[in-house]
Amino acid sequence: MTQVDGEAVRLKSEADEPGWEVDPDDDWGVAVVATVGRQLKLRREAVGMRAADFGEAVGYGEDMVYKIEGGKRIPRPEYLDMADEVLGAGGLLSAMKEDVARVRYPKKVRDLAQMEAKAVEIGIYVCHSISGLLQTAEHARVAFESRQPPYSEDEVERMVAARVARQSVFERDPAPSLSFVLEEGPMRRPLGGTMVWRQQLERLVEVGRLRNVTLQVMPTHCEVHPGLDGKIELLKFEDGTAVGRADGAFNGRPISDPRQLRILELRYGTIRAQALPPRESLAFIEQLLGET
Template sequence: MGEVFLPGNHRYFGKQFMMWRQEAEMSREEVAEAVGYSAEMVRSVEQGRRACPPRMAEIADELFGARGKLKDGLSYLTREKYPARSRDFMQREAEAVAHSSYESTLIPGLLQTEAYARALLGGTWPPADDEVVERRLEVRMARQERLHRKPMLSFNFIIYEAALRCPMGGPEAHKGQLLHLIDAAKLPNVILQVLPFENAVSSALGGAMVLLEMPEYKRVAYVMGQSMSELADDPAEVNRLEQRFRRLSAQALSPNDTVRSIERMVETL
């Protein structure tokens, strides 16, 4: 994959940052030490590949003697809601009329509690800035409004048991997340199934996927990995993933048995 560049106003800001730095006769390494970020981060900001954190801009403005000119430039930057690799998917998800997903290691974003999501987003490596975590958390919580939209949309979630056993965020957050799943399973437009360990098939270990039904019956699929994700609209590929999803659904517990299984997990906490 090639380098990912942010919108033009970020690149313009980065150019201004570099010009102010050069006029102050400071190296990237010197700036990095002063602002508490790496020299590579400074380079990425100057090249428009990374958004400039407000704290970096504020400290650099004083370092460079920019008298507020650099710091004020932050207000003109476009803040992207989503990471570049998931932006196309989020746009398709917003237009979809039906959503089916399988998760092997995590609770689906649409079903995460705030405590679970905060622990997940705040535990990435390399670490994300607090501001980035809060922004992504806000967006993730806002996405969940789709579950309650009128007219109702259709949702079908399959979650591998491993995701339910992981106490993300600690014992209280874990218990709250399981109770939240029970509540979500009661929504009339939501089908929730758990794939237990004893029913696992090889495809259960192949990673997460989302299947979206778009208006006019077009279908797309989104497959997620550690650092790469793929949005597919080729009918043959989407059909292959739909068959895999149906296989997982057949091996998973029924919706009623799923709720009872999660209730038993809660009782043991």
């Protein structure tokens, strides 16, 4: 607690900042946070400010200041902005927000986003949900909030932000070729209530109309197809290489061996052949939208 204009102000502590811990298995993330913490400490010491005084100035407890400077906690973007102003860094500390923001995303999400950012072709079949690349932020939030055991509120926001950030793939120029096959069942589930459900269906229609996107629906009355084991992903790159992953093949691990990739390509190609054609798929989603 500290006093400001006669009022007691509670400084933020570790209990107030759940979900901002550094993943010890994320080598790149550990290095980034350690570098940022070191720069914060050097700048604070250069102006002769004690950690306790600096903490009061930015609204954090002394212990949290030491944890951030020691690379044990990920600083929030607003922390870096306040530190930049208090320490007169001229924008140098604020400039580190972009790297720090990426550290917050789970490593596997960052790795996937990096591959998607380089792929010239992306093919995805999803069995039990809407593909993360197609989810609205509200739909993603409800999906994460439904998990058991429950995530903390901060963890939910972190994962929603990571999922939405991946969708920058739609803004690339030149645009990659994207194909999606979604099951009918998840599109009929009003996850989050009518408004969230409508917004999600509207998003599917919007994306399905893009020239570089092929969106297909697998109708429930299709009794058997090669995707019943779960999700399939195929990413192809400009140099001719490719990466694939499937829940029901090769223990779910990413694979790049041409022989194994041919198996996934065969499965995905068969799924696309059994799904509704793109035009009929869009008409089907629009019909669902009209029923909401």
